[in-house]
Amino acid sequence: MKADEQAVAGFFEDLPVLALILAGVALLLATGAAVAGRLDAARAHDDLEALAHEFLLGIIVQVGNPENPHILPMLDRVLAVDIRDAPGGLSGYMMSMTLRHPSVQLLRTEATGVPPSSITGYDSALLNAVDDRGFVVILEVRVVVW
Amino acid sequence: MFGRARGTSAQLALMDALMFFTAAMVISAVLSGYVGRGPAAAGPVAGSSDAEDILRVFLRASLGTKVTIGWPHEVILSGAESVGECLASEASALCAGCPSAAFGELNACLLSAAKNLTGPRFCPYILVFESERNSTSPCIALPEVPTADKNLLAGSALLPAIDGLEFVVVLVLYPAASLELVPV
Numbered sequence: 001m002k003a004d005e006q007a008v009a010g011f012f013e014d015l016p017v018l019a020l021i022l023a024g025v026a027l028l029l030a031t032g033a034a035v036a037g038r039l040d041a042a043r044a045h046d047d048l049e050a051l052a053h054e055f056l057l058g059i060i061v062q063v064g065n066p067e068n069p070h071i072l073p074m075l076d077r078v079l080a081v082d083i084r085d086a087p088g089g090l091s092g093y094m095m096s097m098t099l100r101h102p103s104v105q106l107l108r109t110e111a112t113g114v115p116p117s118s119i120t121g122y123d124s125a126l127l128n129a130v131d132d133r134g135f136v137v138i139l140e141v142r143v144v145v146w
Numbered sequence: 147m148f149g150r151a152r153g154t155s156a157q158l159a160l161m162d163a164l165m166f167f168t169a170a171m172v173i174s175a176v177l178s179g180y181v182g183r184g185p186a187a188a189g190p191v192a193g194s195s196d197a198e199d200i201l202r203v204f205l206r207a208s209l210g211t212k213v214t215i216g217w218p219h220e221v222i223l224s225g226a227e228s229v230g231e232c233l234a235s236e237a238s239a240l241c242a243g244c245p246s247a248a249f250g251e252l253n254a255c256l257l258s259a260a261k262n263l264t265g266p267r268f269c270p271y272i273l274v275f276e277s278e279r280n281s282t283s284p285c286i287a288l289p290e291v292p293t294a295d296k297n298l299l300a301g302s303a304l305l306p307a308i309d310g311l312e313f314v315v316v317l318v319l320y321p322a323a324s325l326e327l328v329p330v
Contacts, residue, residue, distance in 0.1 A: 014156075020163035024170035031174035038181045072206075101259050102210025102225075126203045126263065135208040135226055138263060 041119065048121030051087045052145045056123045059083055059095070059141060063127070075129040078139060079108050092116065093145045100126065101138040116146035198301030200263050201317040205230035205303060213255050217248035229256060230315070234305040237274045237285040237313045257288050264319055268299075271318040276311060277304070285313065297321045 063078045065071045083095055092113015099105040124142040131137050206228060213223045217239060223232070233256070236249050260270040274286035284291065292298065299319040304312065 014159070017156075017159045017163040020160075020167045024163075024167040027167075027170045027174050031177050035177050035181045100263050101204075101207050104262050126199060128203050128206045133226075135210055136206055136228065137210070138203050138207050 045119050045121070048119055048145055049123070050121070051090060052121035052123040052143050054087050055090075055093065055095075055145060056125055056141060056143050058087075059143070060125060060127060063129075072128050072130050072136060075131045075137060075139070078127075078129045083110060087145075090145050093143060095144075096142045098140045098142070099137060100140050102135070107139070113146070116144075118146075120144050120146045196301075197299045197317055197319050198303070200319075201301045201303050201315070204260060204263060204317070205233075205305070205315070207259070209252075209255060210259070211255060213252045215248055215252055217244045223252070229259070230303075230305050232256070233272070233274055233286065233315055234308050234313055237276070237305070238308040238311050240285050241276060241311065253286075253288050260288075260317070267322055268319040269322055271320060273316040273318065274305070275314045275316070277314045278312060284316075292318050292320055295320060 059081060062083075063073045063081050065073065079097060090113070092111070092115070094111040095109065096106065097108040099107055122142070122144050124140055126138055126140050128136050129139055209223060209225045209227055209229065209232060211225045213225070215221045215223065232252060236252065239249075240246060256272060257270070260272060264270045271290070271292045272286065272288040273284040273291065275281060275284050298321065300316055302314055302316045305315050
């Protein structure tokens with residue numbers, strides 16, 4: 001092909017320039033798309049963590065005595081708490097109550113919804129309760145939401 | 147002449163394109179590195195507020211098992227006594243000159259309970275200080291005084307006063323990954 005005297009340097013000499021510029025633009029676009037995806041995933045994870053925290057707070061408020069928070073709940077009442085009022089917007093959740101002291105024992109688990117496939121939110125809390133012997137025990141309540 | 151001008155222009159254009167590509171690579175690397183430090187790598191899961199929460203429920207809990215104390219004479223605790231009361235009584239007795247060996251069984255029970263609460267991620271240390279003396283040496287150190295580490299977490303609380311003495315209990319959570327594996 002005849003070199004074009006009006007152009008910068010001719011067709012074949014311009015090819016590497018074009019390739020480098022296209023590669024740079026493609027690299028920026030791909031990075032932008034990847035960063036946007038990661039930020040979306042991080043935001044979704046934060047939202048799920050907030051929902052897990054709200055769910056757990058709801059359970060603790062239910063088992064506690066709002067009129068006198070210094071009175072410990074009975075262990076039977078804690079284990080029998082109704083947890084159907086999960087926050088809206090969740091596909092499913094899993095809740096477990098584990099005795100941590102004086103012995104380690106799984107006391108209750110509940111799960112609903114389709115098992116999670118990607119991002120989940122998690123929260124846990126320790127609380128005291130009184131068992132049937134009158135001893136103050138320690139329970140751990142864990143929730144996983146998706 | 148025109149050939150030489152075209153060659154120079156081609157080199158300039160190529161240099162500009164190279165600079166643009168290099169700048170694009172640097173920008174992409176910086177953006178990827180910044181976003182790559184996401185919530186999964188944000189830092190430790192537990193914080194010092196968790197150490198205080200653990201300490202709060204731990205002190206209110208009952209011993210849960212019968213424990214024998216060998217001072218001043220053999221005393222059997224029923225297990226209904228709270229952990230906070232037991233720690234305060236032990237600290238008061240140690241300050242009065244009681245041998246620490248008398249509380250061996252109680253200390254083992256308390257340490258075991260603390261380990262059940264903190265799980266495998268942390269090694270718990272329980273320290274009790276006399277609040278009025280402002281001493282840096284604890285009355286009680288279970289299992290021992292921990293070494294300094296930038297990753298350790300701590301929470302403190304005031305124990306019930308006994309015979310006019312007030313004690314402060316500190317729960318130190320030592321990350322299990324920081325401990326060196328010592329061959330037995």
